[in-house]
Amino acid sequence: MSNYQLNPELFSDNVAMEPIRAGFGKGLKAVGEINDKVVALCADLTDSTQVGLFRESFPERFIEIGISEQNLVTVASGLAMAGKVPFAVAYAAFSPGRNWEQIKTTIALNDQPVKVVASHAGISVGPDGATHQMLEDIALMRVLPNMIVIVPGDSIEAEKATRAISENGKPCYLRLAREKTPVISTVESPFEIGKAxxxxxxxxxxxxxxxxxxxxxxxxxxxxxxxxxxxxxxxxxxxxxxxxxxxxxxxxxxxxxxxxxxxxxxxxxxxxxxxxxxxxxxxxxxxxxxxxxxxxxxxxxxxxxxxxxxxxxxxxxxxxxxxxxxxxxxxx
Amino acid sequence: MGKLLEVADLQKKANDLRTDVICMLEAAGSGHTAGSLDLAEIVTALYFNIMKIDPKNPSWSDRDIFLLSNGHTVPIQYAAMAEVGYFDREELKTLRKLGTRLQGHPERVRLPGLENTSGPLGSGLSQAAGYAYSLQYLDDNKHGFVYVVMGDGELDEGNIWEAAMFAGKYKLSQLVAFIDRNNIQIDGSTENVMPLEDLRGKWESFGWHVIEIDGHNIKSIIDAVNLTKAITNRPCVIIAYTIAGKGVDFMEYDFNWHGKAPNTEQAAKALHELGVLDDISVPGVEKNE
CATH class of the missing domain: 3.40.50.920 (Rossmann fold)
Structure with a gap:
């Protein structure tokens, strides 16, 4: 029997709407406070991917990479080698869209705890069109041994997932969306990696x-x-x-x-x-x-x-x- | 760690490692000979003189870091690691065999002492830069150094130049990159396949300090690395001019030896040329008395 606590306002007119990526932004700042090994890297998309909150709070642990997604994930691999917990953040169309081999070799096979975080995934990026609508990333990432793949259902769950992947010591892929969507869960709802x-x-x-x-x-x-x-x-x-x-x-x-x-x-x-x-x-x-x-x-x-x-x-x-x-x- | 070897000893050690490489590749029946041979002096200088490492404690937190970006040349690294004490020399003959820790291309999780997993070209410099960034900006560690060896052919990869820009921007002064400038890649000479020159000018324009050396001269290698330690406001790249297949006359300068292992007869000939046949065994090869 389901005992999952859905948002009681879910089907009311005033249900909270929030982009899933916003939950990641809050979660990243929170894990930054808990763990000083957490670092964030971004490929020239810092505000839209919601890494800005982390950058404001921990400028010394934010690394601007520029528009170079291959470098994004391989520098992150090097930081993980040095004992850090790197969050490598970009749009899904470009990471893992452009840098899949680097993710495979230097993160998955290398078993380094890099968190590849991809915002603006899916059809809901809308007007930008097919080049920016990343639809293949779940398939690309789930075929990689060692890789954990998480697609949160709302911003609250994204925040919980961000915390969970910061603590698990494994390569992870976190898939986020741009548009505001209804908040389906509550702060009390459960989230655990590997659970449905x-x-x-x-x-x-x-x-x-x-x-x-x-x-x-x-x-x-x-x-x-x-x-x-x-x-x-x-x-x-x-x-x-x-x-x-x-x-x-x-x-x-x-x-x-x-x-x-x-x-x-x-x-x-x-x-x-x-x-x-x-x-x-x-x-x-x-x-x-x-x-x-x-x-x-x-x-x-x-x-x-x-x-x-x-x-x-x-x-x-x-x-x-x-x-x-x-x-x-x-x-x- | 043990006593540092003198230059003459190191030169002999490099030759010993070449011998190991020939034996390993002959036993494996496949692998990359030319680059493995021409890196002998650089790898020897790093493992036996330059780097702070403790083979009995591979994860020692104050160690220097060595990354082989062109992972196909890993036989020379394995030979050095065995010789310096990370594992028993007996294991060298398992190279590329089922169940071995000595994979055809290096895999970190299998063998303590390997710092990364590489093979697909062009990623090692970024990984080294990530580590060097951590030392310089996050760990307040002024004494650790990150050494990365790249092939020259792999400079065709865009990832390298992304990393070069990154390291230049952040002035990663604890990052030391070697380019094995042997002028060959699989399809022929580097300047025919995809011209790399002006190599010095390219790296300088990315904000790097460039040193050019004879990559087979141990003293030059050590001197160059010492110089990099005094350059505190830029990353350094050492363009090491080498001879592909160095040490074995019929392999030298020949791009056909990039991805080929010697057969038994060729290995025997190579070992005679290297002149070290005392403590090795290759099936079918008579030892010199």
């Missing part, structure tokens, strides 16, 4: 989301109630390592799965869940996200609609899915 959370119990299908897409799943679940469909919602902020037990238990209960992410479903979060289910519990699944195509310019909400990633679109997909696919291996 059942936000809402259901019997007909498991809607599994990562990042801000979990909010869209909660919207879809509400719409589906009116259609007589009882959807379970599982929030999966850690894409790697996946919380196999929580995901498999949920799939076993409902017999159908839908995944949602603001990324390519191929190799992304949907890919990860498909692999898990394929290995342990073959289950009918549909994957919401980018379907092997690039994005394009548009307002973020227009794009969510255009690419059928809103709660409304997801509810329609679920209705069709539930009405056409039998439930597998459902526990009675």
């Amino acid at each position: 959370y059942v936000l809402r119990d259901g019997t007909d299908i498991s809607l599994m989301g990562t990042g801000a897409m979990t909010y869209q799943l909660l919207v879809a679940a509400n719409i589906l109630v009116e259609k007589g469909i009882n959807a379970e919602v599982v929030h999966v902020p850690t894409v790697k390592p996946l919380d196999n037990d929580t995901i498999l238990d949920s799939a076993r209960r409902t017999g159908r799965v839908l995944t949602a992410e603001e990324a390519q479903t191929t190799g992304g979060f949907g890919g990860a869940v498909s692999e898990l289910l394929g290995n342990h519990l073959p289950t009918p699944i549909i994957r919401v996200g980018m379907q092997d195509r690039f994005g394009e310019s548009g307002a973020p909400l227009e794009l969510f609609d255009y690419f059928e990633m809103t709660g409304e679109h997801i509810a329609k997909k679920v209705e069709e899915f539930v009405n056409n696919k039998p439930q597998y291996h459902r526990e009675q």
